[in-house]
Amino acid sequence: MPFPIPDRETATHRDSPDDPSAMNSEKIAPTKDPFMYRQMMFDRRDNDAYYTPDWCTEALIAKVTFRGPLWEPAAGKGRMAAVLRRAGYDVVESDLDRQNDPLDFLQTTTMLGATLSIVTNPPYHIAEKFVRHALDLALPGGGMVAMLLRHEFDCAKKRRYLFERYQFFQKLTLTTRPRWIENTDNSPRHNFAWFVWNGLHDGPATLGWLP
Numbered sequence: 001m002p003f004p005i006p007d008r009e010t011a012t013h014r015d016s017p018d019d020p021s022a023m024n025s026e027k028i029a030p031t032k033d034p035f036m037y038r039q040m041m042f043d044r045r046d047n048d049a050y051y052t053p054d055w056c057t058e059a060l061i062a063k064v065t066f067r068g069p070l071w072e073p074a075a076g077k078g079r080m081a082a083v084l085r086r087a088g089y090d091v092v093e094s095d096l097d098r099q100n101d102p103l104d105f106l107q108t109t110t111m112l113g114a115t116l117s118i119v120t121n122p123p124y125h126i127a128e129k130f131v132r133h134a135l136d137l138a139l140p141g142g143g144m145v146a147m148l149l150r151h152e153f154d155c156a157k158k159r160r161y162l163f164e165r166y167q168f169f170q171k172l173t174l175t176t177r178p179r180w181i182e183n184t185d186n187s188p189r190h191n192f193a194w195f196v197w198n199g200l201h202d203g204p205a206t207l208g209w210l211p
């Protein structure tokens with residue numbers, strides 16, 4: 001048998017989430033970050049200012065072709081937007097934390113500029129609101145939405161509507177855990193996946209695996 005099936009005990013992943021519904025929710029006090037790494041506690045960064053390693057975005061766009069122009073609405077220092085531009089996409093970026101031009105994505109009512117699709121790594125403590133808002137803005141115009149989220153984001157009962165009522169297209173699991181805090185030796189604790197919706201999709205969602 002090429003793939004032995006482990007018993008229940010050993011099959012339990014050592015990083016199983018304690019409560020998936022709490023992971024990304026507003027319930028977590030945004031002061032200490034208990035979930036970035038296994039043992040250590042880091043001060044949680046204001047507004048969840050964790051910037052996505054380039055390889056995560058590169059892996060996404062190697063697999064999915066987006067209808068552009070793209071909007072990165074939680075762009076931080078523009079790291080993800082830069083990868084998207086390098087791949088040839090026109091990208092408009094915005095963020096709440098921009099000195100001259102702050103934009104609260106949750107207060108927006110239309111797509112920014114002439115953008116059609118949204119790609120981002122949303123702030124974790126308001127991830128569900130971010131996803132829902134992005135879907136309401138982009139899908140009716142035939143756009144797409146890609147969100148980098150905790151792998152178990154779709155496990156919470158209260159979030160099922162995001163996958164059942166909207167045109168969910170693909171879940172692309174990252175098989176390497178992103179390192180959110182640079183220059184540390186600790187093993188990144190959590191698994192992530194790209195969740196992609198497509199306003200022109202009709203049918204069941206598919207699964208894929210990225211490096």
Ligand SMILES: C[S@@+](CC[C@H](N)C(=O)[O-])C[C@H]1O[C@@H](n2cnc3c(N)ncnc32)[C@H](O)[C@@H]1O
Nearest residue numbers: 047050051052074075076096097104105121123
């Ligand atoms: C996890 S970081 C992601 C940064 C960038 N997407 C990347 O991956 O490199 C989250 C970003 O969301 C921004 N943010 C938090 N709340 C926001 C809001 N309501 N509207 C827009 N941006 C927000 C923060 O300032 C922060 O830059």
